[in-house]
Amino acid sequence: MKMVTSFNMKRAAAGLKRINLDGLRWRVFDAKGQVLGRIASQIATVVQGKDKPTYAPNRDDGDMCIVLNAKDVCVTGRKLTDKVYYWHTGYVGHLKERTLKDQMAKDPTEVIRKAVLRMLPRNNLRDDRDRKLRIFPGSEHPFGDRPLEPYVMPPRSVREMRPRARRAMIRAQKKAEQQQLKAELQQKDKKNEEQEESA
Numbered sequence: 001m002k003m004v005t006s007f008n009m010k011r012a013a014a015g016l017k018r019i020n021l022d023g024l025r026w027r028v029f030d031a032k033g034q035v036l037g038r039i040a041s042q043i044a045t046v047v048q049g050k051d052k053p054t055y056a057p058n059r060d061d062g063d064m065c066i067v068l069n070a071k072d073v074c075v076t077g078r079k080l081t082d083k084v085y086y087w088h089t090g091y092v093g094h095l096k097e098r099t100l101k102d103q104m105a106k107d108p109t110e111v112i113r114k115a116v117l118r119m120l121p122r123n124n125l126r127d128d129r130d131r132k133l134r135i136f137p138g139s140e141h142p143f144g145d146r147p148l149e150p151y152v153m154p155p156r157s158v159r160e161m162r163p164r165a166r167r168a169m170i171r172a173q174k175k176a177e178q179q180q181l182k183a184e185l186q187q188k189d190k191k192n193e194e195q196e197e198s199a
Helices: 006-013 036-048 100-106 108-117 126-131 163-198
Strands: 026-030 064-068 084-088 095-099 133-135 148-150
Touching (some): 036 064, 036 108, 100 108, 108 126, 126 133
16 A cells, blocks of 8 residues: 655645635545546536636636545546556657556556546646645545545436346346245245154
8 A cells, every 4th residue: 555655745735835725615535436537527626616606717716625545546347457548758659658557556646637637628727726636645634734624426316227127137136036935935845844744
């Protein structure tokens, strides 16, 4: 398990002087067990200030976002091996790549940072919004003296099951019930036989 070092703590607190903290809330996101894209979209909304009635696209009114347990974030499907991050060093033929699995092992905070930043508009406010985003691989952070507000993720609206899948599920449930009833009847018959033999 990669622990947060004192250097990371110093780096996490860096740049706060460049942010006007007056009137900003400190929102805490727990990424443990959360799907990467879903939590990133919620963070992007809060960082931009879109959850406030005073939102304006030319003003940076977003709140401070503290993301904990970045190493425990989840992805769906085969993204751990299929999702690839690319970057170029500037030299000829030096196109580098790294899978999501390798990036999670190297620095899990960068996975959430990239996901959030790529959801933000590409304008002059992007760097200021990036400074308001503080991500930690574990549950330790240096902002314990701040008035923190835990963010509650909205409930997922699960799509209604397709008719064929629903019918298959109902059939499986009926079959399981029939097998259970059959097993109970067999047990009763055995008990009756044992009682008759003993009598």
